[in-house]
Amino acid sequence: MNPKFYALPQEKQRAILNAGFHVFSQNTYKKSPMSEIAEAAGISKALLFHYFQNKKELYLFLWDTCAKITVEEMTRSGVYEQTDLFGSMDSGMQAKLRLIRQYPDISTFAVRAFYEKDPEVSADIQKSMGQYLNAHAAKKLEKLDSEDFIPGIDLQMMYREMYWATEGCLWEYIQRGIMDVNAMEKDFRALLDFWKKVYLRKEREDL
Amino acid sequence: MNPKFYALPQEKQRAILNAGFHVFSQNTYKKSPMSEIAEAAGISKALLFHYFQNKKELYLFLWDTCAKITVEEMTRSGVYEQTDLFGSMDSGMQAKLRLIRQYPDISTFAVRAFYEKDPEVSADIQKSMGQYLNAHAAKKLEKLDSEDFIPGIDLQMMYREMYWATEGCLWEYIQRGIMDVNAMEKDFRALLDFWKKVYLRKEREDL
DNA sequence: AATAGTATTGACCGATACGGTTAATGGAGG
DNA sequence: CCTCCATTAACCGTATCGGTCAATACTATT
Numbered sequence: 001m002n003p004k005f006y007a008l009p010q011e012k013q014r015a016i017l018n019a020g021f022h023v024f025s026q027n028t029y030k031k032s033p034m035s036e037i038a039e040a041a042g043i044s045k046a047l048l049f050h051y052f053q054n055k056k057e058l059y060l061f062l063w064d065t066c067a068k069i070t071v072e073e074m075t076r077s078g079v080y081e082q083t084d085l086f087g088s089m090d091s092g093m094q095a096k097l098r099l100i101r102q103y104p105d106i107s108t109f110a111v112r113a114f115y116e117k118d119p120e121v122s123a124d125i126q127k128s129m130g131q132y133l134n135a136h137a138a139k140k141l142e143k144l145d146s147e148d149f150i151p152g153i154d155l156q157m158m159y160r161e162m163y164w165a166t167e168g169c170l171w172e173y174i175q176r177g178i179m180d181v182n183a184m185e186k187d188f189r190a191l192l193d194f195w196k197k198v199y200l201r202k203e204r205e206d207l
Numbered sequence: 208m209n210p211k212f213y214a215l216p217q218e219k220q221r222a223i224l225n226a227g228f229h230v231f232s233q234n235t236y237k238k239s240p241m242s243e244i245a246e247a248a249g250i251s252k253a254l255l256f257h258y259f260q261n262k263k264e265l266y267l268f269l270w271d272t273c274a275k276i277t278v279e280e281m282t283r284s285g286v287y288e289q290t291d292l293f294g295s296m297d298s299g300m301q302a303k304l305r306l307i308r309q310y311p312d313i314s315t316f317a318v319r320a321f322y323e324k325d326p327e328v329s330a331d332i333q334k335s336m337g338q339y340l341n342a343h344a345a346k347k348l349e350k351l352d353s354e355d356f357i358p359g360i361d362l363q364m365m366y367r368e369m370y371w372a373t374e375g376c377l378w379e380y381i382q383r384g385i386m387d388v389n390a391m392e393k394d395f396r397a398l399l400d401f402w403k404k405v406y407l408r409k410e411r412e413d414l
Numbered sequence: 415a416a417t418a419g420t421a422t423t424g425a426c427c428g429a430t431a432c433g434g435t436t437a438a439t440g441g442a443g444g
Numbered sequence: 445c446c447t448c449c450a451t452t453a454a455c456c457g458t459a460t461c462g463g464t465c466a467a468t469a470c471t472a473t474t
Contacts, residue, residue, distance in 0.1 A: 004450090031238040033432065044452050049434065111382050150405070157401045164398075165368050168375030175318050191371075194364045198357070198405060211421090240461065251423050256463065 001061050005051045016041040016048070018103055020062045025108035029059060029118040060124055063113050066106055067128075073099050085144060086196055089162070093188045096170075097181055104179040107170065137163075150201050158199060165191060208268050212258045223248040223255070225310055227269045232315035236266060236325040266328055270320050271335065273313055280306050292351060293403055296369070300395045303377075304388055311386040314377070344370075357408050365406060372398060 005013065019041035023032045034055055038045040052058040074080065077095040082088035099106055114129065116122050137159065144155050169187050173179060197203045212220065226248035230239045241262055245252040259265035281287065284302040289295035306313055321336065323329055344366065351362050376394050380386060404410045 027234045027238050031234050034434085035432080045433090046435085046453080047451055050451080053434095055433070115382060115384055150411075153405065154401060157397060161372050161398060161401060164375030164379070165372040166375065167378060168371030168373065171374060171378050172371070175322060177322055190364060191368060194361060194368060198360065204357075241463085242461080252462090253424080253464080254422055257422080260463095262462065 001053075001057060002051045012043075014102065016043070016051070017062065017065060018105065020058060021066070021103055021105040021109040024059065024062065025105045025112050029116050029121055034058070056120055059113075059121055062109065063125060064128065066110050066113070069103070069106070070099065070110075083143065085140065086192060088140065089166075090192060093166070093185075093192075097185055097188070100179055100184070101181045108174055148201060149199050150204055153199065162191075162195060208260075208264060209258045219250075221309065223250070223258070224269065224272060225312065227265060228273070228310055228312040228316040231266065231269065232312045232319050236323050236328055241265070263327055266320075267331055269316065270332060273317050273320070274335075276310070276313070277306065277317075290350065292347065293399060295347065296373075297399060300373070300392075300399075304392055304395070307386055307391070308388045315381055355408060356406050357411050360406065369398075369402060 005016075008016075016037075019037045019039075022040055023037045026032070034048060035045045037058070038048040041048070048058070052061060073095045074092070077091045077098070079088055079092045079095055082091055096107075113125055116125060141156060141159055146153075146155060149155065149158070166188065169191065170184070173184055212223075215223075223244075226244045226246075229247055230244045233239070241255060242252045244265075245255040248255070255265070259268060280302045281299070284298045284305070286295055286299045286302055289298055303314075320332055323332060348363060348366055353360075353362060356362065356365070373395065376398065377391070380391055
């Protein structure tokens with residue numbers, strides 16, 4: 001990667017990143033043309049090849065950047081410091097929303113890249129991945145105090161259920177292709193409130 | 208579409224359908240080559256063009272067939288007869304699983320086709336769609352008796368949440384690309400049991 | 415075995431799209 | 445006017461695309 005890329009004004013950098021995220025998220029690696037990315041970024045194909053030697057380099061750069069940005073945003077919102085379950089879900093959600101606001105296609109790109117099978121890139125992707133996967137969830141679960149929740153509930157199942165629901169909600173927006181972050185936030189918050197009312201012992205006793 | 212297609216042995220028909228669902232679900236309409244579909248189906252490209260005049264015809268045929276099969280499978284599992292909420296979710300789930308078992312990529316195809324923007328096909332897709340969308344959910348909600356559920360719960364939110372969770376769970380499998388239907392069934396059933404325990408008044412009173 | 419009819423394909427066509435290069439253009443600073 | 449660098453239009457060889465067609469393989473009938 002040409003270091004001059006970083007000398008670009010931030011908005012132009014973001015435009016290029018987003019163009020890459022978008023095109024690579026809609027099609028396979030092989031079927032995602034550089035010309036389309038350049039056009040979506042508002043620059044010429046030649047200039048894109050000036051910043052990135054070839055398609056593979058751009059792709060892997062996007063992958064690394066994607067991981068970097070994500071971790072940055074997570075720490076920034078204090079996900080790793082939270083102890084309370086709903087609190088950490090809340091800040092995790094906020095991190096995700098900030099991410100999507102800046103890079104609408106980053107989640108879709110991340111998923112597709114992770115499962116990409118093209119031999120030209122798949123090995124490199126998998127190699128750089130090992131670290132990121134979450135032993136996080138397990139730790140979070142251990143810390144939960146079952147006294148806080150309604151009696152007899154399966155906490156692990158509860159956690160998986162909540163995870164799936166947020167993903168399902170997010171997916172609905174992704175499919176639709178319109179990333180209305182405000183509407184998303186509303187939905188997420190409604191979910192959180194709903195869960196608190198249903199799962200927390202204190203809340204239930206008030207009824 | 209050449210009527211001789213229906214004269215083919217069922218397994219061959221399914222192979223072609225699945226090949227189409229698969230290729231069109233991985234890439235945009237424009238970037239999904241007929242050659243790839245033919246190869247995935249185990250026939251020559253020429254033969255594929257013998258059954259379907261052109262790419263567009265095949266695509267729309269897949270779309271119609273997709274709708275047809277889905278409705279068939281739904282009625283067969285009696286989704287529309289069920290009155291009880293969890294009962295109808297159960298049979299709906301079973302219909303979906305049977306679908307996926309026979310046509311692993313049909314859900315992904317359906318979603319992509321629905322949001323496809325290529326002017327060559329998008330109009331036809333949207334035109335034939337109007338009917339299918341669910342006024343179903345609304346009706347289901349009206350019939351619910353709030354006495355059956357824990358007090359103070361927002362039934363509409365509960366329904367949305369359950370819908371998202373199943374979609375999120377399904378998505379996890381889709382992304383991974385391995386449609387392990389048995390594992391999926393286990394997950395779905397665990398979700399249903401979990402919900403019954405948490406949401407139903409009778410169940411909660413037993414604790 | 416010869417024939418007729420059908421299922422299936424390899425080879426081909428013109429057009430286009432691809433990744434990547436290069437020589438030229440444009441503009442800002444001295 | 446000159447230098448330097450960002451930026452691009454035009455180009456190159458190749459691969460792939462949708463679609464066709466003439467030829468082959470296969471099956472059933474006589």
